[in-house]
Amino acid sequence: MEVVCQNLSYSYSPSSKNKKYALSDVTLTIKEGDFFGVIGHTGSGKSTFIQHLNGLIPVQNGKLTVGEYDLTDKSRSGKAKLKELRRKVGMVFQYPEYQLFAETVFEDVAFGVRNFYKQASAEFIAQKVKSAMQLVGLDFDELKDKSPFSISGGQKRRVALAGVIAVEPEILVLDEPCAGLDPQGKTSLWQLLHKLHGTFCKTVIVVSHDMNDVAEQCDKAVVFSDGKAVACGSPRELFSGLEDLEKLGLESPVTGYLTEKLKPSVTLDTDFTIDDFCDKLVEKLKEKS
């Protein structure tokens, strides 16, 4: 499913005279298969943008289609359609462990499955829950009967993630999935997201503050500032125009910083991942000597 968004605008106070736009005139496309980063400060409009993708925030102005779902057309986006869309676009909010509620881990992961498949059999549900838990690296037999409030913080976050992917969404949207994790937890979460990216979940959209992560992990990214999508492209494209980013008060990835500082004597044509940066740098060194 492709996300196409044209001149999308949104205001939280649409009736007031001097209305402020949370989103203003956003036009961008997220292709199926992208591992897509969403960058911006708090209040830049990125949260408002992602909540449009599964209809949590209705389209006010402009056009938005997600796959075959036209979110602009209110007459056709009935309740049933909206529900179908929400199954296909899974959304993991910031600190998702704070939304756990059920008595057991099993029940919490099953919540979405029961909601989206009203007539589902017990076997069907159990199978979905089990495979979701295995995907996120949780031991089904050990954890399924435990209370989600009694397990460790890292496990809680994985349970919350399992609860979203249990219905096999085609697009997975995550808001700051690494917030509060320790370095190891962060690394293994990124690995997990790349693993998921190869399964039913064809598109991954990640909101992140950390440019190093975006450079390292994403194929493409959009930069939000003051509700506008000010830049969109591959890390190679985004971080080549570093001055623009820094004007917006966004810190560049370290590889970007170094590439910039080595100019003009050395120009590196890198995609800004650490590996590629090192390769290109060593190449240049060999050329020079």
Added chain:
Amino acid sequence: MQAVKVDKVSYKYSEKEKLAVDGVSLEIEAGEFVAVVGRNASGKSTLARMINGLIAPLSGEITVFGNNTLDEKSLFEIRKTCGIVFQNPDNQMVASIVEDDVAFGPENIGVSREEIGKRIDFALQATGTEPFRTEMASKLSGGQKQRVAIAGVLALKPKILILDESTSMLDPIGRAEVMAVVENLRKTENMTVMVITHYMDEVVGCDKVFVMADGKLLKTGTPEQIFNDKELLDEAGLELPVPAKIAEGLKRRGVDVGLPLTKEQLKERLWKLFAKT
């Protein structure tokens, strides 16, 4: 002068659980800038709470500028001396309006109105939050809220400031704001600072780093010593700061630039490298 002395301290939250802090001994000198790192649940926050006297050690003892935290009578003095800023700025504000919240601490220790006013002026100025003095705290950004939380602690005129993952819920701008305030306090007030953090770049400028794992103190050292100890990093679940990661990548490709911890250092070394060739 010694600011904090932790002597063979252990703690557990309940009978059944294992030790959250297990025989930790460490010392912090006055004016020092130290970091405590390690996985989640490795005992870092428990240690901070014991230093502040919020919880009493099960065994061993802690002294803060000579006051023992086990001594009920000196607890008040310890909390005045050693302020702690927590992770979630929303959950440490008592009052809705910024100045009312900053006033809370000095009100508790019973100083005069004039003195409270002076302390609020000082604390707001030190954290750059005067413009929000009469604003609703709930309308501020994360970084601004956390600076107000620091101001609330500063109003008690502490000599030690503990930041318990105080930047983990903030965006980069908020983080930078908070770290700038800390830097300023170290310079102008000669404040002893202890940061508990998962951000390796916050560790880099420290005098001393304490590495914890499973409640134990694995190693104490300078950032250079810590980040050069590969085994230790693995054992404690730590990572290199990004510039050091790049240097490592280069080393694997046969280019040795040492282990620079900041991007500025790495830049200098790369410049030298290209100047030579």
Added chain:
Amino acid sequence: MRNDVAFGQYYPANSFVHKLDPRVKILLLIAYIVLIFVIRNFLGFAVAIALLALAVAFSGVPVMKVVKSIRAILFIIIITFIINLLLHREEGETPFFEWWIFAVTPSSIRFSLFMALRLISLVMGSSVLTLTTTPVRLTDGIESLLYPLKLIKFPVHELALVMSIALRFIPTLMEETERIISAQKARGADFESGNLFSRIKSLVPILIPLIVSAFRRADELGEAMESRCYTGSKNRTKYKKLTLGYRDAIATLVVAAAFVGVIMLNIYGVNVI
């Protein structure tokens, strides 16, 4: 984001009304409430509304903020209006309209309008207090007014602190509720369809995380307060002392004058309608 929905949240300004002693403001609000309940005719309301307008004018708060405070109870106002309109009846009246037990009569129109006006002026008056008084000043005022209760060992300080913390956490918890609702909606939760029972059941995934989080917040706040040397009301000082000034005298006089006016109108005034 949508912080403005909270009923009469404090509006920072430096106005005449802001500077009034909170104790005086609370007492004057009580007087005002009594006033709107002793009003007997619409002219009396003119006095009450004039008083309210005066308060708003000297508060520096945008009029719309005060008017918007009705939104929170608009539904209740409309329901009571309709019930009163259809059910209120006085003996020997000829109704304009009658059906089953319902009837619209001259007195029911008068009565329902009266009640609606009362509710509206009550809510707008109270919102002037909360809009111009910070939670801490408000609770300080209450604490001071309840001071005599301390003699019978009533925990006045603790009560005031609890109230102030509750007010402080309203916006935080509202934001959190919105976030949890969004998260559960994204997981396919449906809060709008089904019968009453299933609707109540559908609230569980919102309420439980909210309660868990409230406990976590309470825990952390307790720790933060303790680490900032809180030990109860003993030996505590106050940054903001409550002092009476000339403004308080003026405000009291104005309200007293309105009171006299309303009573005069009750005695000598003609019944309009």
